[in-house]
Amino acid sequence: MKKEINIKTVSREIFVGIIIAAISIPIGMGYAQIAGLPTVYGLYGSVLPILIFSLISSSPQFIFGVDAAPAALIGGVLVSLGIEAGTKEAVEIIPVLTLYTAIWLLAFYIFKAGKLVNYISTPVMGGFITGIGTTIILMQIPKLMGSAAGSGELFELVEHIIIAVEHINWISFAMGLGSLAIILVSKRIAPKFPMSLVVMALGALSTAFLHVDEYGVALLSQVESGLPKFVFPDFSLIHFKDGFMLSLPIAVVILAESLLAETSFANKNNYKIKDNREILAFSLSNLSAAIVGCCPVNGSVSRTVMMEQYGAKTKIVSITASIVMAVVLVFATGFISYLPVPVLTAIVISALIGVLEIHLAKRLYKINKTEFFIFMGAFAAVLVLGTIYGVVIGVVLSFAAMIIKSAVPPRSFLGVIQGKEGFYDLHRNRDAKPISGTVIYRFSGSLFFANINTFQNDLDKAVDENTKVVIIDAGGIGSIDITAADRLEIINKNFHDKGIEFYITEHIGELNDEMRKLDLGHLVEEGVVRRTIKSALREAGIHYPYSIDGEKQNESQMKNLMIQEEILQEFEWAFGEDAEEQMEKHVEEIIANISIFTSELTPETEIDLKTKAWRHLDSYDQDRLLEHLERHLNEFAARLGQPVDAVEANIMEHRIRLEEKMKKENRVFYEVYVQKREKYEKLLQKKNPELHKYIMEHRKKQYDILKETNPEVADRIKKWIY
Structure with a gap:
């Protein structure tokens, strides 16, 4: 006024x-x-x-x-x-x-x-x-x-x-x-x-x-x-x-x-x-x-x-x-x-008539x-x-009004449109078509006791004998209660028993923290949560361009579109303060299963693809994974049956290639990440000086070798020696 x-x-x-x-x-x-x-x-x-x-x-x-x-x-x-x-x-x-x-x-x-x-x-x-x-x-x-x-x-x-x-x-x-x-x-x-x-x-x-x-x-x-x-x-x-x-x-x-x-x-x-x-x-x-x-x-x-x-x-x-x-x-x-x-x-009375909100x-x-x-x-x-x-x-x-409204929140099923990137509401976009064998379900509202039945019923009706993947777009889900958490456990098990891969995506990182508090942490650890719909599709083996009704999207229409790798740090998003601990568990799983996927480590080896959960990591998380592998050099080399120096050399080569990719994807974000990486190294030096010293010695050895044989590469890894 x-x-x-x-x-x-x-x-x-x-x-x-x-x-x-x-x-x-x-x-x-x-x-x-x-x-x-x-x-x-x-x-x-x-x-x-x-x-x-x-x-x-x-x-x-x-x-x-x-x-x-x-x-x-x-x-x-x-x-x-x-x-x-x-x-x-x-x-x-x-x-x-x-x-x-x-x-x-x-x-x-x-x-x-x-x-x-x-x-x-x-x-x-x-x-x-x-x-x-x-x-x-x-x-x-x-x-x-x-x-x-x-x-x-x-x-x-x-x-x-x-x-x-x-x-x-x-x-x-x-x-x-x-x-x-x-x-x-x-x-x-x-x-x-x-x-x-x-x-x-x-x-x-x-x-x-x-x-x-x-x-x-x-x-x-x-x-x-x-x-x-x-x-x-x-x-x-x-x-x-x-x-x-x-x-x-x-x-x-x-x-x-x-x-x-x-x-x-x-x-x-x-x-x-x-x-x-x-x-x-x-x-x-x-x-x-x-x-x-x-x-x-x-x-x-x-x-x-x-x-x-x-x-x-x-x-x-x-x-x-x-x-x-x-x-x-x-x-x-x-x-x-x-x-x-x-x-x-x-x-x-004349004054009071004016207050009546007819x-x-x-x-x-x-x-x-x-x-x-x-x-x-x-x-x-x-x-x-x-x-x-x-x-x-x-x-x-x-x-009561809030509960009634929350019990039936806005929700939709998503598909793709020929010639366009992204995912679109199938009901509101005539040109949108579902991806073959895939259900993408957007739910816009906190998930709790009053609407979990709606959530489950929608999914049950959408799934048929051809469904291989169910992805939840949880961008509109701000929180879940214990009733919804228990039901999500059941939904995940039911899909697993039917051979259907189930993912929860697009949500805020705090929802992952909430899920862990509600005893759903294993879903996060098993990779059921993914940061984006695209990463969930990739995880399920569905790659771009996607199949619509058994046919690939028209690639000629898509050739001018810039489809780039998402610039993400999924581990930090998924696990929050526990990201370092979970990365260590991921490394332990890789080392424990080395004999399954490779007999030697080379710069071309796809390390991050060989674990049950989190099979696909983006460039930034791959770099963090390799840094954690360095902390287990002796064990890693022993399991591979390779010399420690050879393993370290290949890890360094991996990181150099990733660095080139990260710079290409997003220079600004890369520079921010470099600062964070230096912070991680200093934190390791403070918390475990012996391990840090051990890693630095091997890096220095590689640097001395490369300085004579390949000065250009040596200069690029010099910043990793503190």
């Missing part, structure tokens, strides 16, 4: 502050009565608490004060304690409960309970706010007809309305309905015009000159003049445990209702609030309410909406409203008794029926069960 402070805007903010103060008079007095206090305390709660909140809050527009939900809850507490509303006992015990509420809110601030709002979706928030607005409107309707305000939830409120209809005062109803119609029409024709203030003034004039009170029209009751006196709550009036437990629901309602409403206004007007700072403001505002003897105070949706309608944008409104209310208490309490209740009620409900109904029903569920929960249950049900609905 952009704020430009100048004479014009300050004048507007002050003017709106006066309107808010005027509107707060009937609202505050009415809710004070619902709470069980004399009406004047509703005005007391509209001075210091509003000022304290405005000074601390990070919201430029939200208004605090005596409000419906906490007032109704306090009234209910009095009933449960057997205390009659309006009595001295009620006046003494309510500040104690307000103070306990402030303490609870302070605890919420300390423990950063504002994160609750992060789990509330837009449909839930919209339903929640609409439910509160509707509840307060239903509370106000009896006042239009000359009766007292309603209280409770939907069924109690309807009962109050029926009783009010039976005892309707038609003049009161006509004044209220007429005022409401005038304000609503004015909002359409001239939304910036302060018609509410005009209607209020006309109401006061009708009392002064037409004496509408003589016809049964209720007026606001007379209040004594003067600022509120500070009181110190008497904790002896209620047991500590009872006070804390009875005030907890009130604190939760204030936290949830105020923070949700603030967040809604902030989102709508494009500014940010600091959740935890708001909770501190809630706490200190209620502390100030306690010391003036008032009931707990809360964020006021109706007054904030009215401020918004008049284009006000800053805290000047709240500060002005607080000052004006103080002036009214000192000098103008006589004016209050001229204000007709139905006229003021119409003003409140437009959001219509939008959701058109675009997403599930979210529409979530909106209606939150709305009904607040209306029928009350604010606190509405909050709980709203959170449950938010999580």
Whole structure:
């Protein structure tokens, strides 16, 4: 929300502050009565608490004060304690409960309970706010007809309305309905015009000159003049445990209702609030309410909406409203008794109509029926069960919506297109064709208990008797839970038993760490995880250009495409911090199986292709593998039956060829890798100086030989001698 402070805007903010103060008079007095206090305390709660909140809050527009939900809850507490509303006992015990509420809110601030709002979706928030607005409107309707305000939830409120209809005062109803119609029409024709203030003034004039009170029209009751006196709550009036437990629901309602409403206004007007700072403001505002003897105070949706309608944008409104209310208490309490209740009620209802998010409900109904029903569920929960249950049900609905959406995430099967590189959704690309004998399945969503069945069922349906390879594009999978991990184990075994090779690819490296924690580390070690779809295909013996329906892709169309080896470091990606340890295991497997694949080592020997897992390594990982083989020179040479120096010479030749390939693939990445390689060597020197010395001696020997026979090659390996 952009704020430009100048004479014009300050004048507007002050003017709106006066309107808010005027509107707060009937609202505050009415809710004070619902709470069980004399009406004047509703005005007391509209001075210091509003000022304290405005000074601390990070919201430029939200208004605090005596409000419906906490007032109704306090009234209910009095009933449960057997205390009659309006009595001295009620006046003494309510500040104690307000103070306990402030303490609870302070605890919420300390423990950063504002994160609750992060789990509330837009449909839930919209339903929640609409439910509160509707509840307060239903509370106000009896006042239009000359009766007292309603209280409770939907069924109690309807009962109050029926009783009010039976005892309707038609003049009161006509004044209220007429005022409401005038304000609503004015909002359409001239939304910036302060018609509410005009209607209020006309109401006061009708009392002064037409004496509408003589016809049964209720007026606001007379209040004594003067600022509120500070009181110190008497904790002896209620047991500590009872006070804390009875005030907890009130604190939760204030936290949830105020923070949700603030967040809604902030989102709508494009500014940010600091959740935890708001909770501190809630706490200190209620502390100030306690010391003036008032009931707990809360964020006021109706007054904030009215401020918004008049284009006000800053805290000047709240500060002005607080000052004006103080002036009214000192000098103008006589004016209050001229204000007709139905006229003021119409003003409140007109403001609340603006808060109902009917437009959001219509939008959701058109675009997403599930979210529409979530909106209606939150709305009904607040209306029928009350604010606190509405909050709980709203959170449950938010999580339910998330689970429902996650249970059937976006997913597709992939193929290739003649003449193009990459893999494409078979359903959304007419030219895409599946690779023969291969299923490539993209799953976009965290894999967990709610969607693992979907995952498995999709694969089962896609696999047939011709399938040889199943590859998961897990680029959209951010995490897996234990249920999904156990099922992946079963899926892998089932495919293995059918002779189908199974791979998980494209995912973030952290997912490999998570798999190891969930006892799926053997899948990583066995090479089931591959960094890319291409590397998985190569691992399975499916090489580019790929076969489509038994025919090779048209190579003439592909000849201009640059198909390069992926520039990867798969071991580091797959094993993270354990990459060095796993590379050593890989080396041990190679040495243990040397007799199977070769009788001697030459520069042409494909060392990395001869192990069960990780049969294909990219250039960078091959270089790391050769460096690890150097650490086992004696054992490696003995298994080959070759001299150690000959084996070292061939390893060096391998590394020189790889270096040429790496430079060609990506010069920048190669230079970064050289730096990392030097770091590995220095780390080995630090951790195992004897082994490092042993390797360096053999390298130096090779260097001395090559310096005489092949100076060019000798110069290229000089950097490996530290």
